[in-house]
Amino acid sequence: MTTGRGLKFGEAGLGAAVLALGAFIAYETLKSPGAANVVVGPRLFPYLIAAGLVIVGASLLREAFAGRIAHQQGLELDFGAVVLVSAGLVVQLLLLEALGWIPASTILFMVVARAFGSRRLVIDALLGLALTAAAFGLFNYGLDLNLPIGGVFDSLVAEPD
Amino acid sequence: MEILIALSHGFAVALTPYNLMWATLGVTIGTAIGVLPGIGPALTVALLLPVTYSLEPTSAFIMFAGIYYGAMYGGSTTSILLNAPGESGSIVTAIDGHAMARQGRGAQALATAAIGSFIAGTLATVALTFVAPLMVKMALLFGPAEYFALMVLALTTVTAVLGSSLSRGLASLFFGLALGLVGIDLQTGQARLTFGIPELLDGIDTVVVAVGLFAIGETLFVASRHRYETEEIFALKGSKWMSREDWSRSWKPWLRGTLLGFPIGALPAGGSEIPTFLSYLVEKRLSKHPEEFGKGAIEAVAGPEAANNASAAGTLAPLLSLGLPTSATAAIMLAAFQQYGLQPGPTLFDTNPDLVWGMIASLYIGNFLLLLLNLPLVGIWVKLLVIPRPWLYAGILVFATLGAYTLNNNVIDLVVLWIIGVIGFGMRVLDVPVAPCVVGLILGPLAEQQFRRALAISQGDPMVFFTHPLSLALLVIAALLVIVPVVIRMTRGRREPEPVNSDLKT
Known part of the structure; x- marks a missing residue:
């Protein structure tokens, strides 16, 4: 749920975040060593970009307080779904190398489908399994890419080649 | 003459059965992915990158050319039937195209879009064939100072024309530039902003950022709005063919759209927003039925759609001849070139004529194939629109993570993807355009390189950018692009109207 007021808060947050990123880059650049014997060292551009960000x-902060908001009528947002989808991505990247591409991505598929309101868990699982397995087959055997089999299964399954 | 010989050589390369197969495959999956709601041409190209990894460069870029044009065709289908423009270039098409679909004239809207795209695409590819070599000749006169000024101009235009406010565009641009800093500085070997993570030494991949913003950010946004929005898809019914009146009202807008689209797309000022909006305004002014505009006027589909496709071909001219991307899609194509260790620019025409001319030739072929694919087979593509949303977005995320992971086979890229995706969601909510970020990320390091080269040649004298006439002119134009709109806004006072394009996705 976000109303105009929440958005104004977000707007100010955007300005603050951009400002902070600029300050952070300037600080990091200050810490880094410059280079001798070059006309323009590796620090000039970071400083320029940091200045631009600031x-x-x-x-943006000024605009936020002056009251120009992107969505005048406010914007309803379902943050539960956002958290669910982003959690699904985190679970996938944590499990990817241990469990392998197919199980990790099937979980991602099911979580995202759930976030979009699907309640048919079994069908989602089967569909996700079929899709990720097809991608695995196509990319690993057809296109010579290496999607992970998964550390757990490595000992059971022989190498693809 | 020279050009025709080069082009016929390109056709010889593109028409070998092997390359023809990749071109056909490219246009087919380009259309199929481009049709999916929420996926614009930029994301289509980014998601399909892994498919080309195992090909040698010439075939890969022939396939890319097909994917690029296919995604443009597919995108217009989505905007007409679903009112969900996948990128800013099809926003105008969506207005009247969707109105036509509501009136049961969806088939005619799709037909005028497809035929218009074919005519505009073909004419613009002819123009590209002759303009690109001219630009190469011009590029040979450019030194680092001029290149730097040109890049500044491109960055400014991408930022200034998009989105609802200049500061939002600039925030996106500088964020992209900041991401471009990460990694080893090419000239001194010093690591910048890598935080001791070895995977970051190579920099943040443009493709990861583009997929993060366009796929993850967008999916998160759609997920958050899913409960509050309903979609209507309009089935195709009645006659599939354009009537005599449809034809007579369409052909002039096609040609005018092409005339607007190609030159504006080919300028480093690029982009497809300006030509499509201009085409809409021109057609409205010239039309005998201006009152129909916004309620399903066929001219308002024919003109902007032609302009959109012509500018897509135009964008390739500065990309191939100068290495200068002027849209998010072009930025991803440039990243694809870099993936193969190729740098587009004047030398590419000398060192890889097979690749450049084969790619240009396959644009002609792809356009022709797309007309065949889209007119009789449009019913098949329409079926893709009805994929249930939970499965569609789940599938998009599976392939987005696949694309990011297979770039370097490491999980760090997925972490970066996640972070960029969450930021992209925030940008989407707060109406910050994402295209400047993608273009800034890829152009920033190139601009820095030219900047330092120019200063090395001038032995540190910064006046070099102002004493070279061409460089000065480009910088002045860039400055005017930022200053003039601000001045206009201030003189108009506070009764500034709500911008038409305040809900741009890109």
């Missing part, structure tokens, strides 16, 4: 961030 100026744009400040101007």
Whole structure:
């Protein structure tokens, strides 16, 4: 649920985040060593970009307080679904190398489908399994890419080649 | 003459059965993926990158050319039947195209879009054939100072024309530039902003960022809005063919759209938003039925769609001849070139004529194949629109992560993908355009390189950018692009109207 007020908060947050990123890059660059014997060292561009970020961030903050908002009528947002989808992605990347592409991505498929309101868990699972297995077959055997089999299964299954 | 010989050589390369197969495959899956709601041409190209990894460069880029044009055709189908433009270039098409679909004239809207795209695409490819070599000749006169100024101009236009406010566009641009800093500095070998993570030494991949913003960010946004929005898909019914009146109202807008689209697309000022909006305005002014505009005027589909496709071909001119991307899609194509260790620019025409001319020739072939694919087979593509949303977006995320992982086979890319995706969601909610970020990420390091080269040649004298007339002119134009709209806005006072394109996705 987000109303106009929440969005205004987000707007100010955007300005602050841009500003902070600029300050952070300037600080990191300050810490890094410059280079001798070159006309323009590796630090000039980071400083320019940091300056740009700070100026744009400040101007966004000003706009946020001046009251120009992107969605005038407010915007309803279902944050539960957002958290579910992003959690699905985290689970997939954590399990990818241990369990392998097919199980990890099937879980992702099921979680995202659930976030979009699907309640047919078994069908989602079967469909996800079919899709990820097809991708695995196509990419590993047809296109010579290496999607992980999974550390757990490595000992059971022989190498693809 | 020279050009025709080169082009016929290109056709000889593209028409070998092997390459023809890749071109056909490219246009087919380009259309299929481009039709899916929520997937615009930029994401289509990014998602299909892994498919080309095992090919040698010439075949890979022949396939890419097909994917690119196919995604453009597919995108117009989605905007007409679903009112879900996948990128800013089809927003205008969606207005009247969707209105036509509501009136049961979806088939005619799709037909005028497809035939218009074919005519515009073919004419614009002819123009590309002759303009690209001219640009190469011009590029040979450019030194680092001019290249830098040109890149500044491209970055400015991508930022200034998109989105609802300049500061939002600039925030996106500088975020992209900041991401471009990550990695080893090419000239001194010093690591910048890598935080001791070895995987970051190579920099953040443009494809990961594009997929993060366009696929993950977009899916998160759709997930958050899913409960509050209903979609209507309009089935195709009645006659599938355009009537005599449809034809007579369409052919002039096709040609005018092409005339607007190609030059604007080919300028480093590029982009497809301006020509499509201009085409809409021109057709409305010239039409005998201006009152129908916005309610399903066929001219308002024919013109902008032709302009959109012509500018897509136009964008390839600065990309191939100068190495300058002017849209998110072009930025991803440039990343694809870099993946193969190729740098588009004047030298590419000398070192890889097979690749360049084979790719241009396959644009002609792809366009022709797409007309065949889209007119009789449009019913098949329409079926893709009804894939249940839970499965569609679950599938998009599976392939998005697949694309990001297979780039370097490491999980760090998935972590970066996740972070960029969450940021992309925030940008989408707050109406920050994402295209400047993608273009900034890939152009930033190139601009820095030219900047430092220019200063090395001038022995540190920064006046070099202002004493070279061409460089000065380009920088002045870039400055005007930022200043003039601000001045106009200030003189107009506060009764500024709500911008038409305030809900752009890209």
